[in-house]
Amino acid sequence: MASASHRRPRSRARMALLCAVVVTAVGLLVSLVVALRPGGGPDGVRTAAGPDAGGRPGTTATSASPAPPSGARAKSSPSATTSPSKRPTPTATPTRPAPAPRTSARRTSGTAPSAGRIKPGVTYQGIATHYDAADGDGACSYGPSPDLMVAAMNHTDYETSAACGAYLLVRAANGASVTVRVTNECPLPCAPGQLDLSKQAFAKLAGLSAGRIPVSWRLLSPATSGTVSIRYKTGSSRHWCGVQALGHRNPLARLEVATGSGWRRLARTEYNYFLSPDGTGCGGPLRLTDIHGEQLTVDGVPVRPDAVQPTGVQFARHPSP
Structure with a gap:
């Protein structure tokens, strides 16, 4: 009986010792596993430098932009690089009125002159008189003009407005001359060859008091920068x-x-x-x-x-x- 009572305490001591050994061994195993894990550092450090931040494990991310694919040719870029979401807004241009329709023209040579009574290269003899041309308008319906070197053609040579717009070189017997443009008609009794000049044009040839003077005149094809x-x-x-x-x-x-x-x-x-x-x-x-x-x-x-x-x-x- 005495020997049995002494075995029980010994058994408990052994059990306690065994538990201590097991706990120590487990602790050593856990430490060894942690030391041997990839990265060898705490999870908190790996997360800060992990793939979600754009870098490789164990490295620090320097840019959020992905690198170009290996072997790809770099595209040329303007000097000021912008991301697609921040493209410059085009400058608004002011609205301009629609241009008027443009004209075109084709020039062809005629086969023969189309002159009426008044022909190029012919010198005509007649009488010059004068009238108040006012604003320069007349039967040709051109409208007012600041140029008052104008003439009214006699009814016969006016020829239903065929003379309108003709430039004439008019010369007096005294040698004086003036260039005029036909803008009006001189009705009968103006005789063929007669010109009724504006007072301003007549004054280039003689005094207004002369009233009527003999003249010669012919067509001109003047130099001009204007167009039709x-x-x-x-x-x-x-x-x-x-x-x-x-x-x-x-x-x-x-x-x-x-x-x-x-x-x-x-x-x-x-x-x-x-x-x-x-x-x-x-x-x-x-x-x-x-x-x-x-x-x-x-x-x-x-x-x-x-x-x-x-x-x-x-x-x-x-x-x-």
Whole structure:
């Protein structure tokens, strides 16, 4: 009995010793496992430098931008690089009114002169008188002009406005001369060859008190930087129109409009408009022929009543013989 009571305490001591050994061994094993883990550091440090921050494990992230793929050719970039979300906003340009329709012209040479009564290279004899030209307007319907070196052609040579716009060199018996432009008609009894000059032009040849003087005159084809313009008459439309040419260097012989089958010549009025009573060709291509036979074909002139629309072209100059 005595020996049994002594074995129980010994058993408990052994059990306690065994537990201590097991706990120590487990602690050593845990320390060894931690020491041998990849990265060898605490999870908190690995997270700060881990893949979520853009770097490799154990390194510090320097940029959030991915590196270009290996072997890819670098794209050229402007000097100021911007990210796609921050592209420069284009500068707004101010709204400009739509430009007026532009005109084009084709020039062709005529085969023969188209002169009427007044022909190039011919010197005419007549009488010069004078009148009050006021603002320079007249039967040719050109409108007011600051240039008052103008003349009214006698009714016969006016020839239903065929003389309108002609430049004339007028010479008096005393040798004095003046250049004038025909803008008006001198009605009967003005005789063929007679010119009724503005007072300003007549004064270049003789005193106004002379009243009537003998003169000679001939056509000029002057040097000019201006170009031909087109004007549609008041009330013009696609159904009826009157067309006028202004600023032509040489007298105008014909004005034609394009039709489906060719060109149609318009009738000329005494007030220097060419009429299309049924609207044929109104707003379409126009063909202008001067007295030398030269033709200008003009496109793109819309029907805008009373608007002077430049064409950008001019008849050729013909120096006087």
